[in-house]
Structures are given as C-alpha cells and as structure tokens.
Amino acid sequence: MDLASPDTTPPSLLTTELTVALIGNPNTGKSTLFSALSGIAARIGNYPGVTVEKKVGRYADDAGPVTLIDLPGTYSMAARSADEKVAIDVLLGRLPDVPSPDVLVVIVDATNLDRNLYLFTQIRELGKPTVLALNMWDRVEASGIQIDVQELSRRLGVPVVPCAASRRVGISELRRVIREVTTSSAPPCILGEVFEKQVDKLAGWIQEHCPHLPTDRFVLRRLILDVQGAIEREYCVQAGKDGDALEGAVARAREELAQHGLQVPLVETRLRYQWIRQQLDGIYEIKETGERTWSDRIDHVLTHRFWGFLAFLGVMFLVFQGITWGASWAMDWITDVAQPACVAAVESLLAPGMLRSLLTDGVIAGVGSVVVFLPQILVLFLFIAMLEDCGYMARAAFVMDKLMTKVGLSGKSFLPLMSSFACAVPGIMATRVIDDWRDRMVTILVAPLMSCSARLPVYVLLTYTFVPDRYLAGGWISLQGLVLFAMHLVGAAVAIPVAWALKRFVFPGQTSAFVMELPSYKLPSARVVASRVLERGQAFLTRAGTLIFCTSILVWAAGYFPGDHSRLYQLTAELEAVEQSDAGKDALEPWQRAIRQESGRLIRESVLGRTGQAIEPIVRPLGWDWRIGVGVLASFPAREVIIATLGTIYSLGGDVDEEDPGLRAAIRQATWPDGTPVYNLPVAFSIMVFFALCAQCAATLMVIRRETNSWRWPVFAFVYMTMLAYLGALVTYQVGMWWYR
Template identity: 55%
Template sequence: MSPPPEQTTLTVALVGNPNTGKSTLFGVLVGVHQHVGNYPGVTVEKKTGRMEDAGRRYELVDLPGLYSLAPRSRDEMIAVDILLGRVKDCPPVDAVICIVDAGNLQRNLYLVSQVLELGLPTVVAVNMLDVAKKHGITVDLERLERQLGTPVVAIQANRQIGIARLKALLAETVTSKSREGETPFPEPFEDEVTRLEAFLAEHWGNDRRPLPRYLLRRLLLDVNGYLEGVLFPQRDATLRGRLEAARARLGETDYAVPAVETAARYDWASRVLDGVITQPSQYKTTTSDRIDRLLTHRIWGTLIFALLMVVVFQSVFVWAEPVMGLIDTATEAVGGWVEARMATGALQSLLVDGVIGGVGAILIFLPQILILFLFIAVLEDCGYMARAAFLMDRMMARVGLCGKSFIPMLSSFACAIPGIMAARVIQNERDRLTTILVAPLMTCSARLPVYALLIAAFIPARKYLGGLLNLQGLTLAALYVLGIVTAVVVALVLKKTILRGETPPFLLELPSYKWPSPQIVFYRVVQRGWLFVRCAGTLILAVSIIVWAALYYPHNAEVVEAPYHSRQQQFQARLDRLAVGDHKREEISRQLAQIDRQIAGAYQRQSLLGRLGRLVEPAVRPLGWDWRIGCAVIASFPAREIVVATMGVIYNLGEDLDIESEEGATQLHLKMRSATWDGTDRKVFNVPVALSIMVFFALCAQCAATLAVIRRETGSWCWPAFTFAYMTTLAYLGAMVTYQVGMWIGT
C-alpha cells in the first residue's frame, strides 16, 4: 500500500561522538531498511535508512561519528554540509537526534552545543546510563532537560529501551516551530562575525547565496584554512586579509581564536551540567580496566595480539578453502554447461573464457574477503581495534604512519581489497593515502599460486640445519620479506615527498569493551562485501573481456588448424576403427587431446596478445624473459593468478591444467623446464629467471580489482594510476636486478 501523496518524508540526522552507540541506535531505528552509498563526489560513507512511526515517514541519515562539527577534513565537512542542507541531492535536515554517552557528558555536550547553534529541532538521547552507573556516575535527566532547553530522553540502544519515547519526542519536536540558534560565543566574537557577514554581503553583492552564520563563525575559527579553501577554491586575498585582521583583533582581547570556542562551549556545558551529574572523586576500576591491564601490556598485550592475528589468518585460509573449491568447481561447471550448449565460436569463447572465467577469478577470493571483513567488524565492534592500534602505534610511527594503519596492512596479506577498505578508519588523509598506496605490496593470497608453481619447478629442495629449514621455504619467506621491506621504504619516501605535511596529534578513544552486536557485524560485512563485488566485479569483467579478445583475435581457423588436420584425422580414424573396450583407445584419445592443446597454443601465439608478447620481448629480455613469459604477464593484468593458467596455455598444455593436482603440476614443471628460446637449444627457464618472475609478481600491481577499489576509496583515477606506475616500475627494476645479479653469481 502506497502512502498518500501529500505525506512528505522528514529527514532526520543522527549525530554523535564515536563510541556512543550511534550505529546501534541507527540499526534499532531503521532495522533492515538501511542503505550504504557515497556522498556525491566524495568517498565518505553515506548511511541512510527509512523509518515509519505513527503514520510519519522519516529518512534517517547516520552522520560519521565526530567529536566536533569543525570542518577540517572531508567527513567533518560532509556532516556540517548535510546539517546545513548544503549537499546536492540530499534534502535539508528537518530534525536532529543527538546521541550522547552518559559517562562522558561534559565532552559530548561540546558537540551538542554546536548542533544547537544550527537552530534545528533537536532531541538529545542519553545512552549508556547503565554503564555510567557502574562507574558510579548518576545523571539527573529532568534537570538536564530544563537547563538544556531541548527534549532529553534516556535510552539503552543495545536493549532497545526508550526507543518508543525517543520516537514520540521526535514526532513532537519535528512539528514544533524551529528554534532560535543559540550562540555560546562572547559578544566581541559575535561582533567580528557580523562584520564579516557585512563584508561578504558587500563583496559579493547578489552573486552568491549568503553563508549561514555557523559557517561564518567557523571561517574565523579555522586558523588552518581548510574551510576557506573549500568555500573559496580561488583564493581571495581580500577575504584572507579581513580574516587575519579579525583574528588579530580578537587575539588582543581575551578571546583569541580558536581557543575562544573551546572555552565558550565548555563554559556553557558546565552551566548546563550544573547539579546534573554526581560522580565519585576517584575513578572506579572497571572490567574494561582489568582487561586492558593485560591487553595493552607491552609484552603480554603484544603477544596476545600476535596470537590473535595468527588465529585470524589461519581461519581466513582454512575456512575459505572449501568454499573456494566449491566456487571453482561451480565456475567450471557453469562454463562447461554453457560450452556444451553453444556452438563453437567467438560468442561461446567470450562467455566461457571471458565472462564466466573472469567473474570466477574474482568470486574465488570473496570467501577470504568476507571472512576478513567479519573479523575486522567483530574486533571493531567489541572495542579491541583501538587497543591494537595503540600496541602497533610505536612501530608504525617509525614508518611515519599511525597505529591505525596496521590492521589494513595486515589484512592485505590475505587480500589488498579489504585492507584498502579498512583504511577508512584512518582520519588523517595523508596517512590513509599512504596506507592505501603501499597495501598492495603485501603478499596477498593471489600471489601464492604463482610462487607455488615457480618454486616447486625451479628452486631445489635443499635442506639445512637437519631439515629444519629448506631452500624452497626460505625463498617463499624472502618474497614475503621483500614485500614488507619495499612497503616500509615506499611509505617513508611517500611521507617525505608527495604526502609530506604536518601530522595532527594522534588521539584515540579506547571505548569500554562490549560484546559485538551480531546485527552491526552482519550489516558491515554484507555492505562492504557487496560494495566490493559491485565495484571490482564490473571492472574486472571489462578487463577480462579485453584480455580474452586479445587472446582470441584474429581467429584465423584455416591458417592455424591446417597443419594439424592430417594428424588429427589419422588418429580419429584409428579411434573409430577400434572396438569399444579396446585398451588402445585411451592412448589415442590422449594423443587427440594433445593435438587440441597444440592447436589452442597455436591460436595463442598468433593472437594479438601473442604478437604483443613478441613485440615487447626486447623490453623483457633484460629480465631474462622470452616472449611467452612477457605475454603471460600482460595477460595477467586483471588478476595475478591468471598467469599460471596463461603459462599453461602458452606452453601448450591446455587451460584445463589443474595446478592443485600433483600430476598436472609435474607436467607443467617438465614442460617449462624444457622450454627453449625460439630457434635455439638454450633453455628459457633457470633459477635466475624463475626468481626474476617471482620478484616481479611480488612488487607489481597486476590486479584490476585492487586498482578499482583504490579508485573508489580515493575518488580519483590519479591514485590507482600512480600505484600501477610506481609498482610496475619497481617490479621491472627488481626483476632486472634479480636476473642480472643471479646470472652474474651463476657464471
């Protein structure tokens, strides 16, 4: 049943400090009707949801958790713009629910004071009174409501207590006439704001809409110039002079900016809280304190953290394996089904190899990605993530990053995509970018098939220290170390060059521990997983199709298949002559299959990609590669692990090759070991060549999905292009040095 047309939807913004239970309240209010997207043009997460109550329809906007409505970064700017109704495609806000933590009212009221200044109908929801009580803090809510002058309601979001009353108050408030914006600022400051307002009105005339007074105040307070840069992208020297003069005048009084704001707002908060809170003079030791004594301990805490990470990674690989096998089998089955039902030709090949193969290559990593998202969501929601950031901060600070970069980096060992998406928790823009740009250097699970193939084929299984160490294992470990060391160096260089800048103070609240909410965890995993599938899926599909086309065309059947025809017919005729139970049939079928693979190989060689491989051979020769390796590397641009299948195809083994099975692997190993440079007896592969390929894959950015996610998270194609360029350069140089040094040592 559709609502009557005259009924309008009211927009309500949910505002609050981080760790006040804001996400929980949002979940309780909107239930399953939630939607995650992005604000137009920026990559700040936009969480909205629908709610119906007493015949009214509400659209709830969950703003990012903030300590202050002072725009100094993108998410703070978005929150302010939403509240002021300045965002395109977003309706103006009709009312605000401000959620505050009962245990920390003083600081929470700082934000409330900023919200009240906007003049919007506001309901203040006091959450976690139960936790505050355990700390020995009691709150007189009636008195608070009286002194605050806006409706106050006690809630317990995680137990859905007080929600009906909150909705009733919201309905009441939203219909009341909008309130007068209150200012806690002293008169001299407000005089300067009025002066600025008059100046701008005169300066602009009627060309621009006048700025809300809230933003005028912020312009004066924002000594860093972020807001000025956003509002006036073409720097305005007159305005700058005006602002500086005003700040200088205020500096001569007792009201220097920006200190005047904190002084004024905390004074206001003290007046509002007068007689409202009773708290013990000594902090009570809480359960969280007891847990923290262990978990933030330099030695024990770090040890537990390391153990936890081992468990997480074990689970990621162990739990994901059966599902990955299933997806693999399913992809093959679907491919086979389509193949059997369609006529041989370009369309069949496009669907089977391009579309289904491409989608399969991305879906196969979905289980790992989802499991990692699950762990991250649980650790975030129970409060442990902040402790991990504390423990790792000392180490990360040496690289010029902060502790929050650690989990994204670590996740990247399974897959760079959840790592890059987890970097959202880093507020400092430069740290976040640095983390995103070096995350793909961590050895992800897609590199393992490549390493497994080449190490098994070319690195001798030598044992040291009585079998405790072996050369193959050491090579694998060295490749992991290579990735980490390169990431550290690149991060340092980035922080000293293009991402240089002053680091704001590292501040992190350690919330009280709580049991993770299944609902919040579920939504976070599903929403992030879906974002990944949508964004990476479309791009990887496009790239897979391009690579497929380059490997398929020009498809000249007569020229390619003619040399094999006579042998093929010969075998077929012999096969037809033999009786059904004859043991020779098997041998002849095998020969036929071999010819099919040779034909497939011949197609590859004369394809666009094959020709391209030959074209780039001079460029990859210093790396010790022949055109076939060059070709396989180009083909693996959508996803690294494709290189294994492509090598199999190019070395005439057919793409059904299963690297998991011992037999298939041995076959490919033998084939690769015996491969020679075209027209000579010289072997293509030796240890330096194998090492050179592995070093290349350790450092390169051969993963379209990662690049797509970087594009999504940074909002620009510049950063993925930069990542691809720097990683490919490093990979090329690294591979060249490896090969040349290897050959020099070898001779």
C-alpha cells in the first residue's frame, strides 16, 4: 500500500467531520447499536441500481458531527450478487453519493466470537482505521464465557470496546474510540505469501491489458476468491473485448493456487478460521455449561411438533385481532372528528367554486381517507418489528420450512412473505436473503398476493360497513376481526398453488439450500421497534402524501372536467344561505335534490364517468356498478386509492356533505338507477376478493422491475394477478348471490 495515501492519516487531525461505517453479522444487535449511537431518526433510501437499503444516521460529539452508515448484516465479504457488492463499494468509498468512510466499526456478538471474527478478518485487510465493538457484553458471563479484552485488542491490532447496545452500555466509550482510532497501514493478508503473489501477478496483468480497471488489492483478492462472483462479472464486462482473456487470467491464478494446495474458494474459510483460532487461543474460553438456557426452553416449545404450529397460528391471529382492537378508536377519531373539521374550515373560508371543490373533494377527501389507516399500519409494524427483534421470525422460518418446500420454496421465503403482509415493497426487497435465484423469483412473484396494509383500507371500509358488529365466544372474538383475518388468508391460500405452479413450470430445477442462524430469544428493544415502526409509518405517509395525493388530484380532475359547474355553485351558495337563515329541514330539501341531480349529471358526463360507463359491461358480472369500476381503474397506482376515488366520486356526486357520517354512509346509500342498493354482502366480498388478488400497486410493480432487472416480470405479475382477481371476484359474487338470495 502507498504510504502517502490519505487512509494512513488519522482523520480527526484533518477534519472534525467524520464518516463511520457500521458492519457486522446478522443478529449481532447492529440496528440497536446504530440507534444507540445516532438516535432513532435515520435517513432511509436505496443505493442506486441495487435493492440494498441505505440507512444513514447522524450524531455529534465534542469534536464535531459524525455521519453513520449502516451496512446490511452479512457473514462474509464474498460478493455473490450485485447487492452483496454494495458493501465493498461503500467501504472503498466508490459510490458517488456516499462519503468514503473514515472509520469502520465491526460489531460482533461476544458470545459467538469465532464466527463473528470471520467478517472482521476480511474487513481489517482494507487497512482503514477499524474498531471492534464487542456487543452482547451483558450476556458473556451468563453464557460461561471468559474474554481477555486487552489481549484480544493487542492480538487483533485494533481497539476493542465491550458494549451492550440494548442497555446503552459502552456507547460513549465507543464514540470516544471512534474519534481516536488510527491505523498505520494495512495488515498482511491472512491468506499468505503464495496467495499474495498471485494477487500481484493478476494486478500486473490487469495494468498491462486493462489499465482502466482498478487494482485495489482488496478487490483483486475478492476477484480471485469469489468464483463467479459479482466482482468477476463486473470486471469481465468492464474489460470489454479483453473480458475472456481476463477470465482466463483469473482462472490461471486459481489453478496455480490449487497446485500449491490452496483450493479456491474453500481456502479462504480454512485459513481465516485457522488464524482466528490462533488469535483466540487462551484468551477466549467457552465453558459448555450443559444446562439448558431459558432460550432453549422457549425454543423447545415454539419449535415443538404440535405446540410450535399452534403458537405460530396464535401469533398470526393475535396480530390481526390486535389491529382491530388497537387501531379502531384512532381511525374513528380521524373520520368522525378530524376530517369533517378540515372540510368545515375550508368551507367557512371559501365560497363554492373550483378551488373549494379541489380542496374538499380532491385533497381532504383523498388524502384524509388514506391517512385514516395510519393507525393500523403502525400497529401491524409494531407486531412485525417485535417478532423480528425477539428472534421469533427465524423460528417461524424453521417451523415453516418443510411446508414451504412442498410448494418448492424454503423457510427463508417465509420472512419476505410475512413482511409482505404489511407491504409487498419491503417484502420483495427482503427476498434478497434468499440465495437461490429461482426461489427468489417465485417469492417475488407471489409476494404481492400476501395481504398488504394497502388492502386493509378496502377490507376495513367494506367489513365495517357491511359485516354486523357482533362478538362471538362470549365477547372475545369480533366477527369483523374474524372477517379481516379470513381476508388476509385468501391471498396466502391462493399463493400456495401459484407458487407451486411457478416453481414447476416457470422456474423448474433443484431445490435450494437452507442454512440459517437461529438467534437466541431476547426481549425486543423498544428503540429498534420504535424506529422500525416510525420508518414504515413515515414511508407510508410519504406515499400517501405524494403518489396517492397526485392520484387524488388527477381523479378529482377526471371527475370534474369537462362539465360547466356554474349552476352547481349557484345552487350550493343558495343552499348555504337558506341554512344560515335557520329555516326548517324541509325548506332545504328542494335545493339538496337539485344539487344531487346536478352533480350526478356532471360526474356522469365527466371523463371519469364516461370511462366508467364504458367498462361497466366488463365489471357487471362481478356485481359492480361503473363507480366501483372507476375506483378500480383509478387505483392502479395503489390499492388504497380506491378509497380516495370512491370518496371523491361520492362527494362529487353530492352524496356527502359535512353533516354526513362519511364514506361508509355514502356507499350504503349508493343505488342502481332502479333504486336497489349497489352494495350488499356479496358485492362487498367480491370487491374485497378482487383487491386481495389484484396487482393494483405501481410501487410493487416498480420494485419487481428493479429486483428482477427486467420489465418482463412486473408485466407477468400484473397480468396473472389481474386475471386471478377477476376470476376470484366473479366466483365470489356469483356464488355469494346464489346463497344470499
């Protein structure tokens, strides 16, 4: 390494601003440490071109501000995919919008030091100032472990800071060490002289034949070690016409290593673990107590043949009853108090006209009816975050693996699919934990069938409007909650044959591997849970505030234009004048009737109404009128938009005024031209089944496009899901009506 490189100078002497990257194995308490260092407010984004989440936090110490970059949890720097390579790019400061890290913090689980140090041995060869955070320190003694921290620090050549992030122990010490850590130069590579000679040789070859390619030793080592890995692919593409020759040079390096008894790729794990054992010899002792820990005992029950499944079903049931119980009061407050208050405020300030119509019928009705579902989303993510953080999610994968293999997937698909119950977007992004490409594709394609929180508004609206508010089993089980639970199962039930068929016909081949860590159970950290809930709530609101807001305005415009509204405004102004004059209710009736007729005419003649009427023959067999058809059309960007659309349609139609109890009343009162109600139980279920199975979510389709790097798969998902949804709704309505009569 060049001695004059800026990496060798202590960063704190050059600048008071510091960039720190946090890296470690999964289940080491990395998120907890991240929020303990930087607080729960983090900026969440994505690295360009890949699906890896970018999480950046900030804090300040006496010397100045610190930017903290959280890298995804990983066991190794071996980069099989482009996603795994992101960590290398960040650590080397190669991404344009991410500052090059000055200090690396490797977090390890002190109760499992051998395996955690594997990643450390790779990181230290970057030659950057590195700190080892020895987390879970509070559990070391109880686990019968003895560590000589000072000697460990001396042998590894980096500062070692014991900490317990969940109890916020050792955090200020870690901050201090982050400021003070320095390094002289990169330590010699563990893989030895013979290996390093091959790296030199390859560097020479590249400088001669492809001088435009970077030759950092760290990257070249990975180029040799990661057979068919992301770096090999990237180098061969960038080498252009010399790609084949480069591949040959790499293959020669591997062959020559094999001749010396160093077989790539297994040589890396052998030599690194050998080094780790040497370093830990005599200073890290695990006394196998032989006693079963309480974590083992919990595990015995939760993975039990019978109790395990029961516990699993119980947890799922609890989650969805919890949503009904925990969020309904907040929801009622928003619809019954906050929203009418906003409408009244606007109406008291503005005379009838386009702006007032835009604000009350477009903006407030649209965004308001989406924001109302924030409480449920927060409650759902509260459960998911707690299950993840306490360690149950991995057990769920363990318990479900055998079943998942029946449809050709693995237990690893369980977590992404479970997350998709909240939102398919993070769920699809979570499929990157699945190593097998075919498993991953199938999981991505069925993930949108899981009942996400955007369906919840549709289910909640229709369930609470049409399903009686009754309690079963002595008041413990809400019938409405039961229907919600059943609706969540519809998508999952359909996903089983779909996944089987996809695996059988679209992605045929062998079943994949299933190696996974089962972390010890622990109490979920309030900070980690809170930050995850906040992140997701914020993400939902941002979507509601932008995408759904824009759609609301577009839908309002489609329903507003091209009609002439002057007569409607005149009637409304007259009605409001009569209302002011304290006349009886009967006196208002002629104006109200005239307004309803006028707005009915306007919406029928609008762009939206004409489109809806044109497609009514297609949706009629599902029991829908043109307004529901319009709602479905307009909800292409996001399912929850149908609520906004129906709200807009019915307010524009004059069915809603500030006295009305809201959308529920409006849809109860909606009628066919002959006066019979549009909505009944079969229609409500037909709509719910359609939304359970359809792919009306632009964000999901965009994520599928990005994850699969092809338009083919989002189109495929949209087409197959829409067909399923139509068929499902058709069967539901037709069978339902036969039974309902």
